[in-house]
Amino acid sequence: MKSTGGLPRIGVLAIQGNFASHAEALTEAGADPIEVRKPGELAGLDGLILPGGESTTMLRFLEKLRFFDLLEEFCAEKPVFGTCAGAILLAREVRNPAQRSLGLLDAVVERNAYGRQIDSAILTAETSLPGGPLEMVFIRAPRILETGPAVEVLARRDGYAVLVRQGTLMAATFHPELSADRRVHRLFVGTMASPAPRK
């Protein structure tokens, strides 16, 4: 379902976290962002972003009102992009500590793997995205420890995957919404136009 302007309507989970910056980034990348706080608000969306923030806080909300089940159904059908906490929510398995997740992305993710806030960093490196080096902002970032065969790695930090794609699912352990470069959001918005099979 498309809005009258023809732009894809992309939800941003707005329980808590950096959802406002994602909404701005989506507008700049050519989409119509919609804040999602309740499960009913998923209806009619073309895609969804699970933003950075605290994954434990988001889980407390998702465990109510069948939100988790409806989100699982949505993610199985529509493109979804998880950043930082959102990547943790998408993973097959979460460590440090173990916690519930949607289990859709074939990856094992370790929380707070790069240490505490004083270990946060901004790196600029070559990735699989065309257009030169990409700035990546890591804040109390998780680490993708393992990925399954269906997962394509688009960027790495010290050998570990930091930007991945599995069909129409995307996940980043950094925060593309905190950089001025919109290539990552445009890549996600682009999956709306050409849906690919997940496996």
Add this chain to the structure above:
Amino acid sequence: MSDSMENKSFTGTGLRLKIGLAEMLKGGVIMDVMNVEQARIAEESGATSVMALERVPAMIRAEGGVARMAKPSLIKQIIQAVSIPVMAKARIGHFAEAQILQELGVDFIDESEVLTPADEAHHIDKHAFTTPFVCGARNLGEALRRIAEGAAMIRTKGEAGTGDVVHAVQHMRQITSEMRGLTVLTEQELYKAAKDLQAPYELVRMVARTGKLPVPNFSAGGIATPADASLMMQLGAEAIFVGSGIFMKERATPLDVENDPKEREEAVSRAKAIVMATTHFKDPKILAEVAEQVTGTMKGLAAAGLDESQLLQTRGW
């Protein structure tokens, strides 16, 4: 020289990472905790962060004495106990306490008027630290002075430890209306505005262009109920700090969450309700349900009845 200038710039790595963490806490609740059990309750109730301290403001207010940084052993235990970010308070101007907190690995330092000030003229040079800082403010000039010193987050000051939201409201309205006022001024008038605000011209100009602070603006002090949290969010707060509102029973007596299951349950119900209200602050239907589920509220102290000398909010220069 160029290094330190780079550090102080809003486009420099240091400040961007500090503000980045503040961005991740938006829309959430940061809870004061005095022990490991309270920290666990905060995390399981959906807090985005905990503030480790030995006495919450209501107790400091009732008991008096010099209020200092929490013991390192307590801060370490709380860091061990939860996976969410941990904050801790340093006294105003006490950069040695802040150095210790940074060394302990806290994620955010609150240079706080709730503790007894260590310097009556200078605040901490927060650019000198890797750990981000949050500071209180009652008006735009105070907020911009703190940002000039390197604060990565502002919290508008209510009167801490009272459970009375009136001053949090007053100061949030003050700051938002002062910001709106700047947006209509001419370039010439901005120089005078900077002089009147006693704040750096460059920061005044940034606010005039965007209509908001260059760092996230949260609310703290006197927020005790889900409705209080909703009120502050609707007035423009981007997240909420709750101090004495969750774990206090009477004026200086905390709920016994370690030994009394009923009192633990009460703390959990208050904590969950404020978290729900902060996310759904614009949704009166959910707010009504949430307010109904709370089993108690701290008794509180009317801020209007306090002497000038008893106010914590006037600390900060």
